[in-house]
Amino acid sequence: MKKLITIYYTLAASAAVVFALSSCNKEAVSSLSTGSSKSASTVTATTNGDLLIAATSSSSTTTTAATKDSLFLMNACPAGKRPDTVAFSALSASITTYLTTNYSGYTFQKAFKVTDKSGTVTGYVVAINYNSKPVGLKFDASGTFVAVLEQRERADHDGPGWHPGGRxxxxxxxxxxxxxxxxxxxxxxxxxxxxxxxxxxxxxxxxxxxxxxxxxxxxxxxxxxxxxxxxxxxxxxxxxxxxxxxxxxxxxxxxxxxxxxxxxxxxxxxxxxxxxxxxxxxxxxxxxxxxxxxxxxxxxxxxxxxxxxxxx
Known part of the structure; x- marks a missing residue:
């Protein structure tokens, strides 16, 4: 049974992106009760380790099917690794210092540690809002910055990663x-x-x-x-x-x-x-x-x- 990651966030033109992160199975992706009528999204990980941010439309407290506004965070979690949500307080000082230094005024959303089959932590992924935009960051097991995750719209997951008129x-x-x-x-x-x-x-x-x-x-x-x-x-x-x-x-x-x-x-x-x-x-x-x-x-x-x- 393949391991997936789910991230929910609101999509509002003038509002900051808000994440909620959880892990789940492909066969049973849970929905998030948002408590608002704004758009939301569900994210699942592909076998290549990409996170699908599937924007959804919600008129009540339960999200519905994914829309064309979906995004991928590319290569966020390598295949064969397990993502587990961690609290901000569980992040190392090196990670939190990096965030404060490089993204002053950021809003923390979610983070998870990535472990291998033996349970050894191999890295961390941290999701933040910066200037009302989502930013996904990878760190190694010691908390050293590794990379800024590439984002792609759902329709552009394969190919060059963009289309005319796209974001x-x-x-x-x-x-x-x-x-x-x-x-x-x-x-x-x-x-x-x-x-x-x-x-x-x-x-x-x-x-x-x-x-x-x-x-x-x-x-x-x-x-x-x-x-x-x-x-x-x-x-x-x-x-x-x-x-x-x-x-x-x-x-x-x-x-x-x-x-x-x-x-x-x-x-x-x-x-x-x-x-x-x-x-x-x-x-x-x-x-x-x-x-x-x-x-x-x-x-x-x-x-x-x-x-x-x-x-x-």
């Missing part, structure tokens, strides 16, 4: 979220003029929720976010020096692309910058989108990972 359609390589600096709303331009007049604007994107992120250099590299209503949200320093020189993805060290593919599966390359000291490469900063969450990832001249900063 992950920026994986098409066409950078549909990029906006020309000249096309930024006047309100955002005025905000920079009034508050960061000495910034050099480098790059800008419009996210799926129609909010804006503007990347600029001053005494450092910064990401400045604005809501869909063009209200300033936050400013994050991505690098301590004003790194400005762009570099193509094809010109990055192979080690960088290898690391990103392993750690942020399904990621979308956005932009990269290189720092040179006396004409010699010193650091790289790579901007990516991993299933809806934006990161700036630093590497040294050889492509060895240095640190990652969560942007939004």
């Amino acid at each position: 992950f359609d920026n994986r098409n390589g066409m950078h549909p979220d990029t906006i020309a600096l000249s096309a930024l709303p006047a309100t955002i331009k005025s905000y920079f003029t009034a508050n960061y007049a000495t910034d050099t604007l480098l790059h800008a994107v419009v996210t799926k929720d129609t909010s804006y992120i503007v990347f600029s250099a001053n005494k450092g590299l910064f990401a400045t976010s604005f809501t869909s209503k063009l209200v300033f949200s936050k400013r994050v320093q991505l690098y301590p020096r004003p790194i400005k020189t762009p570099v193509l993805q094809a010109n990055l060290p192979a080690a960088i692309n290898t690391y990103l593919s392993a750690t942020y599966a399904g990621y979308v390359f956005d932009k990269a910058f290189v720092e040179k000291v006396s004409g010699v490469v010193s650091k790289y900063v790579v901007l990516i989108d991993a299933s809806g969450t934006r990161y700036a990832v630093q590497f040294d001249a050889s492509g060895v990972f240095v640190k990652a900063t969560t942007i939004k």
Whole structure:
């Protein structure tokens, strides 16, 4: 009898995703009493270890059949391993510190430990809400971060992992979220003029929720976010020096692309910058989108990972 995982969460356009995690058998996937009329979802694990987040419609307290809004969390639990729900208090300090450091303001939803047939813990998966979006994270048995889990819509489980008009359609390589600096709303331009007049604007994107992120250099590299209503949200320093020189993805060290593919599966390359000291490469900063969450990832001249900063 194959082991499955069930996750329930509400789907509301302006509300945070809420998870409830339990394990169950394929032959008897239990439903969750939500107590609301919002959409909910059920998640089961495939034999490949993917978690199916099957969005369902509920008009009472019992969920119904899955809809096209379903998502997969890819490779969350390896085949042959057993997931067991654990309380937040059972997570190691290394995991909770990682969450606080990298996802400030996050909301914990659920976590489970993964054990092998002998009962030995081989890792953990933690589900959180960050900026009203679900994020799934894998940790090893010692609590060391391993990867951000890739998400796919149900219809895109096989194949490239996206479709035109879907929530992950920026994986098409066409950078549909990029906006020309000249096309930024006047309100955002005025905000920079009034508050960061000495910034050099480098790059800008419009996210799926129609909010804006503007990347600029001053005494450092910064990401400045604005809501869909063009209200300033936050400013994050991505690098301590004003790194400005762009570099193509094809010109990055192979080690960088290898690391990103392993750690942020399904990621979308956005932009990269290189720092040179006396004409010699010193650091790289790579901007990516991993299933809806934006990161700036630093590497040294050889492509060895240095640190990652969560942007939004």
